[in-house]
Amino acid sequence: MTKKSFAALVHMAALASPAPLTAQEAIPDDFISFQVPGHEEEMEQIRAIWYEAYMNPEARPGPSFWDVWTPVPLMSVAPLKEDMEQAWKTAFLSRKIDEEGYVSCHQHFSHALDDGWPFPLFPQFQTGFEGKSFGYLFQDSPEKVHGMLSGWRGYLFDRGYMGERAVSRFSTSGFASEGIVDDAWQLTATASKPYIETEEGFRIETFYCPFISFRAELDTDAPLVGVLEWQREGDKGYSRKRRVAFDLRQENPFGKSNVHYCTVEPSRASTWDGTVTRLRLSFPGAKGVKFRIESFFAAFNTRHQMNACNFLIGSAHTFNQTGDLDFLRRNIGRMRKVLEYSRKELYDPEAGMVRVRYVGHDGLPGHYTDAEGRHRYNYGHGIGGTYWDVLPFGNLDTYTSYYLAYALRLMADIEEYIAATRPDGISPAGKALPGKLRKEASCIASTLNERMWNDENGRLWGAEDTDGNRWDYGFTFLNEEAIYYGVMTPEHSRRIMDWIAGRRIVKGDTSTGEDIYRWELAPRATTLRNPVWYYWGWEPDVFPFGRQVQDGGAVFSQSFNDMMSRIMVYGPDDAWERFKGILKWYRKTREAGGYRAYYARQESGNSLQGSGTAGGIGIDLEFAETILVPYTMVEGFLGFKATPEGFTIKPNLPSDWESLTVRNLYFRGEPLTVTASRKGITIKGSRTIELPYDPSVETKVVYPRTGAGL
Numbered sequence: 001m002t003k004k005s006f007a008a009l010v011h012m013a014a015l016a017s018p019a020p021l022t023a024q025e026a027i028p029d030d031f032i033s034f035q036v037p038g039h040e041e042e043m044e045q046i047r048a049i050w051y052e053a054y055m056n057p058e059a060r061p062g063p064s065f066w067d068v069w070t071p072v073p074l075m076s077v078a079p080l081k082e083d084m085e086q087a088w089k090t091a092f093l094s095r096k097i098d099e100e101g102y103v104s105c106h107q108h109f110s111h112a113l114d115d116g117w118p119f120p121l122f123p124q125f126q127t128g129f130e131g132k133s134f135g136y137l138f139q140d141s142p143e144k145v146h147g148m149l150s151g152w153r154g155y156l157f158d159r160g161y162m163g164e165r166a167v168s169r170f171s172t173s174g175f176a177s178e179g180i181v182d183d184a185w186q187l188t189a190t191a192s193k194p195y196i197e198t199e200e201g202f203r204i205e206t207f208y209c210p211f212i213s214f215r216a217e218l219d220t221d222a223p224l225v226g227v228l229e230w231q232r233e234g235d236k237g238y239s240r241k242r243r244v245a246f247d248l249r250q251e252n253p254f255g256k257s258n259v260h261y262c263t264v265e266p267s268r269a270s271t272w273d274g275t276v277t278r279l280r281l282s283f284p285g286a287k288g289v290k291f292r293i294e295s296f297f298a299a300f301n302t303r304h305q306m307n308a309c310n311f312l313i314g315s316a317h318t319f320n321q322t323g324d325l326d327f328l329r330r331n332i333g334r335m336r337k338v339l340e341y342s343r344k345e346l347y348d349p350e351a352g353m354v355r356v357r358y359v360g361h362d363g364l365p366g367h368y369t370d371a372e373g374r375h376r377y378n379y380g381h382g383i384g385g386t387y388w389d390v391l392p393f394g395n396l397d398t399y400t401s402y403y404l405a406y407a408l409r410l411m412a413d414i415e416e417y418i419a420a421t422r423p424d425g426i427s428p429a430g431k432a433l434p435g436k437l438r439k440e441a442s443c444i445a446s447t448l449n450e451r452m453w454n455d456e457n458g459r460l461w462g463a464e465d466t467d468g469n470r471w472d473y474g475f476t477f478l479n480e481e482a483i484y485y486g487v488m489t490p491e492h493s494r495r496i497m498d499w500i501a502g503r504r505i506v507k508g509d510t511s512t513g514e515d516i517y518r519w520e521l522a523p524r525a526t527t528l529r530n531p532v533w534y535y536w537g538w539e540p541d542v543f544p545f546g547r548q549v550q551d552g553g554a555v556f557s558q559s560f561n562d563m564m565s566r567i568m569v570y571g572p573d574d575a576w577e578r579f580k581g582i583l584k585w586y587r588k589t590r591e592a593g594g595y596r597a598y599y600a601r602q603e604s605g606n607s608l609q610g611s612g613t614a615g616g617i618g619i620d621l622e623f624a625e626t627i628l629v630p631y632t633m634v635e636g637f638l639g640f641k642a643t644p645e646g647f648t649i650k651p652n653l654p655s656d657w658e659s660l661t662v663r664n665l666y667f668r669g670e671p672l673t674v675t676a677s678r679k680g681i682t683i684k685g686s687r688t689i690e691l692p693y694d695p696s697v698e699t700k701v702v703y704p705r706t707g708a709g710l
Contacts, residue, residue, distance in 0.1 A: 027051045030078040030671070034633055035661040045583050048590075050630035055081065059624040061091035064106050064307045065387045067314030068403065069557065070624055072642070073631040075321050076666050085318075085669075089327045092315045096253065097334055101341025103307035109254040111135065111149040111295065113211050114261050116302030117389060120537045122209075123152045126377055130159075133208045134198075135297030136166040138185040169199045175291075184217065184292035195282035204276050208380045209298035210267035210359040214281065216248075217259045217292040224248040224286055228264050231278040232271075238280065242271045248283070259294055267301075267359060301359040305385040305394075308342045309403035311335075316410035320642035323668040323705035329425045332418070336429065339411050339437075342404060347440060352447035353401040361385050361394035363465030366536030377536040388477075388525075388550055390538040396464035398452045399478050405441040406485040412437040417644035445487035457506050458495035473551075474509055474527030476500050476516070480561040483568060490569075497569045499527075500562070510545055511552060518546065519554040519606060519617060520585035523562055526552055546616050549609055553616035560628035567636050567652050575636060576654040582629070595619050638662055638676055639698070646703030649683075651676035651695060668705050 031051055034043040053059060054077060059070065074084040096104035096115060110118030123129040135156070139145055140163040142153035149156075156162050160169070163180050174191030187194075212228060229243040246264045253261060266272040281296070283289070315335050319328045348355035356363075360383040370376050382392030386399050393399045412434035419428040452461045454472050459479050461470040479496045482488050488496065498504040500523050502513040510529040517523055529545045529552065546552035559582055566575040592598035599608045599617060609615030610622060619626055634640050637660055639650035647667070653660060659677035666672075673684040681691040683701070691699050 028078070028080060030664055031080065032077045032662065032664045032666075035659075035663070037658045039657070042580065042583055045586055046579075046630050046633060049586060050077070050627065053624070053627035053630070056620060056624055056626070058622055059627055060084070061087050062106070062624070063108075064095065064103055064310050065304070066624055067092070067095075067310040068306075069628055071314050072317050072321055073627040075318070076631070076634060078664055078666060078671065085322050085324075088314070088318050089322065089324065092311070092318055093327070093331055093334075095311055095334075097311075097338060100345070101308070101337045101339075102303060102345075103311045103338060104253065105302075105304050105307060106253075109147045111137075111147060111213070111297055111299075113299040113302045114213065114253050114263055116299070117304055117384070118148055118302070119389075120300050120302065120383065120535060121149055121152070122298045122300075123149075123156065124537045125379055126536075131203050132205050132379065133298045134202070134204050135161060135295070136169065137162045137295050137297075138166055138180060138293055139163060139183040140180045144183055169202075170196045171199070172196050174287075181292070184294050187291045187293070189283065189286040189289045189291070192287045193282055193284045194286060195280050197280040198278055202276075202278055204298065206267065206272050206274060206276055207359070208300065209276075210265065210272075210301045211299040212264040212266060212297070213299050214246075214262040214264065214296050215259055215294040216262070217294070218248065219290040222289075224283065224289070226262065226264075227282045227284065228266060229280045229282065230266065230272070230276045232273070233275045233277055235277075239271075242269070244269060259292075263299075300380070300383060301361065302383060303358050303361075303385065305346055305354065305356045305358065305361070305397065305400050306387065306403060308338050308346060309400060309407045311338050312342065312407040312411060313403065316407075316414055317642065319414065320644055321667065323646075323703070325423050325426075325705070328414075329423065332414075332426055335411065335414070339407075342407065343440065346400065346404060347444075348396075349440075349443070351396055351451075352443045353452070354397045354404055354444075356385055356394045356397050356400070358383070358385065358394075361392075363392055363395035363397070363463040363471070364467065365465075365471075365532040366392065366534050366538065367532040367540065379536055382533070382535045384535055390534045390550055391462070391530075392465075392533060392535055393463050395466050396452070398448060398460050398462055398482070399475075401444050401448060401452075402482045402485045402487045405444040405487050408437040408441040408444075409486075412441075413644055441487075448482060448487050449489050449492055453492060458492075458499055458504065459506075460496075471533050472528070473530045473533065474499075474506065474511070475525070476523045476527065477525055477555070477558050477561065480523075480558070480565045483565040484561045493565070493569050497565055501566075501570075501574075517581070521556045521582060521617070521619070522554040522559040524552050524554055525550060525558065543614065543616070547606060548614060548616055549618045553606070553609075553618070555618040555623060555625075557618075557623065557625040557628045560632055563632045564636050572637060572652040572654045573656075575632070575652075576657075579632065633660075634662060634665065638674060640665070640674065642667070643700070646701045648698045648700050649674075649676075649681060649691070650698040651681065651693065653678070653695070668703060 033047050036043055071088045104115035105117055107118050112118050112121055122133045122135040125132055137145055142157040145153040167185050174194030175187040176190050178186040225245050226248050227243055227245050229238045244264055244266050246262055250260050250262045252259055315331055346354045360380050362381055364381040366378050366382040368376050368378055384392055386393050415429050415434045418426050454461050461472050462475050462478055464470045483493045499506055502516055505512045509527045511524055511527040516527055531540050549555055563575040563578055566578055589595050589598040596608055598604055606617050607615040608617050637652050639652050641648050661675040663673045664671045670685050675682045678693055680693050683689050
């Protein structure tokens with residue numbers, strides 16, 4: 001495949017959405033609003049950004065990566081399009097969690113690991129997948145293959161891995177085959193232990209195939225198992241030591257269907273190693289059952305280590321925001337299971353941070369230059385496991401580490417609340433647990449400020465790979481999020497912000513000073529051109545620096561962390577100046593007819609990513625986390641933050657603000673009006689309370705669920 005088409009396929013991971021709003025609409029009166037005397041125009045613009053982000057069709061529960069960011073801003077406004085409280089509670093109660101505690105990505109359809117990210121895919125080898133991985137599709141024409149694999153369907157068809165030619169690559173026993181019928185290989189079991197077996201010459205490398213997917217429809221509801229067996233080079237026949245049983249009744253995670261999506265994990269067996277030369281799938285007890293096999297293929301481990309943190313943070317935020325004890329009662333067991341997984345599978349106490357152990361998540365670059373100076377692909381290595389999906393945050397992973405630290409602190413708060421209030425139906429986890437969680441969070445913070453601190457550049461390393469190399473491309477998002485989530489020391493926080501704000505130049509960076517805000521809506525995601533540190537499927541020379549969101553581009557939502565970090569380091573005046581710069585850019589987009597109209601113009605200097613199209617700017621469509629930006633008014637300047645007991649408030653008013661009033665701030669079932677001025681703080685809900693104004697004090701307010709009032 002050409003480099004251009006190969007790289008473009010990566011971005012089909014974007015969720016298809018209708019076009020965003022491009023014209024001003026009348027915002028309903030009961031939508032959240034802001035009042036700052038003398039700044040009426042700016043407040044209306046911030047409200048418009050929030051409304052447009054809220055009305056984005058993707059701004060609702062979806063893939064797991066949104067769980068950490070969007071629930072609170074969506075629940076903080078009047079339920080105009082749906083009951084967001086109920087939607088998020090339902091989402092967290094239905095997130096798929098496996099028996100060990102791994103949380104599914106809940107991404108869109110793909111020929112990849114069902115509970116993982118939709119790429120990389122089994123044929124994703126620029127030099128050809130034969131001899132490395134495998135895949136058979138039993139549709140009779142390329143046009144019937146959909147999803148991200150559509151870019152390879154012609155290749156697979158021509159090479160004989162589709163339709164009847166794919167069938168011919170198998171031998172069968174105990175089956176009557178009807179060949180391809182309605183885009184599936186149709187067989188009826190005529191014996192008690194029928195099987196299908198790959199052809200002579202079959203060859204794969206197990207490293208590239210930690211998972212195997214078998215998708216088939218059965219004409220019975222009876223419980224059935226499948227058995228995967230394999231032979232390696234030098235093996236004589238099959239063996240009990242080289243087999244894995246799996247449930248044939250696994251559900252389709254992408255929607256209602258009679259087709260069972262069965263995931264097999266042979267890599268759990270110590271004998272799944274080296275080169276495999278034969279596979280056999282047998283189905284004991286299946287006599288008389290009709291099979292319609294859609295596909296049979298290998299899958300990389302595309303699990304996201306971030307999902308556990310996202311689930312814990314999102315679940316805690318949802319309880320804190322709603323105060324719904326029934327939700328907590330129904331979800332706390334799931335939360336504790338995921339917490340245990342996070343502490344056992346992600347947190348490495350010896351390293352003092354997250355160590356990702358998934359196959360291929362080793363932090364290694366997907367590209368390298370050999371001794372002769374030739375470009376090479378590092379297949380199977382550097383698989384991503386976070387929102388930044390082409391960047392190989394893995395092995396010792398800074399990004400996931402500070403999210404885990406925050407999740408641990410939130411869970412400590414929840415467990416202390418349960419122990420103190422003893423809600424009906426919820427047993428305390430034990431007195432020692434909150435202290436242990438806080439200690440682990442503190443260890444992570446120490447490790448990030450020591451081992452993962454790049455003192456020469458004055459910022460964090462993104463990861464340390466399994467070869468001991470550490471990677472830093474000026475990840476602004478990573479550094480500012482680390483400040484926001486409370487793991488950086490004051491000294492390191494200031495050095496980070498001095499670099500991003502342009503007050504300090506990092507020698508060798510591609511972008512420095514004012515150019516870091518070249519795209520106006522947010523700082524560049526990275527400030528140093530990244531030529532190699534991607535998973536192997538991304539071709540770094542396809543786009544110049546700045547024209548891809550993960551290499552010098554910008555994502556609008558990052559402005560939330562940028563402004564919050566400015567409040568924490570420089571104070572509210574500095575953050576407000578940055579917000580005014582954002583509003584200046586926003587006015588230009590409105591005058592052009594909306595975000596997409598603006599970036600369609602050549603003078604914008606960049607293009608929007610979304611719905612399968614690569615670009616350097618992320619704002620709308622699948623970038624639902626944009627709703628964080630206006631939420632800076634609530635959490636940043638008003639200083640309002642939910643807790644298990646109620647909320648805390650610590651206003652951060654810029655010097656030219658006489659006061660800030662937030663109306664229709666939905667919290668625990670009712671709209672609040674909150675006013676902060678230097679004369680005091682007023683909160684009006686089911687009753688009114690007055691608090692003194694002291695910017696150095698965080699005031700805790702106990703606020704039960706609606707019905708009990710303030």
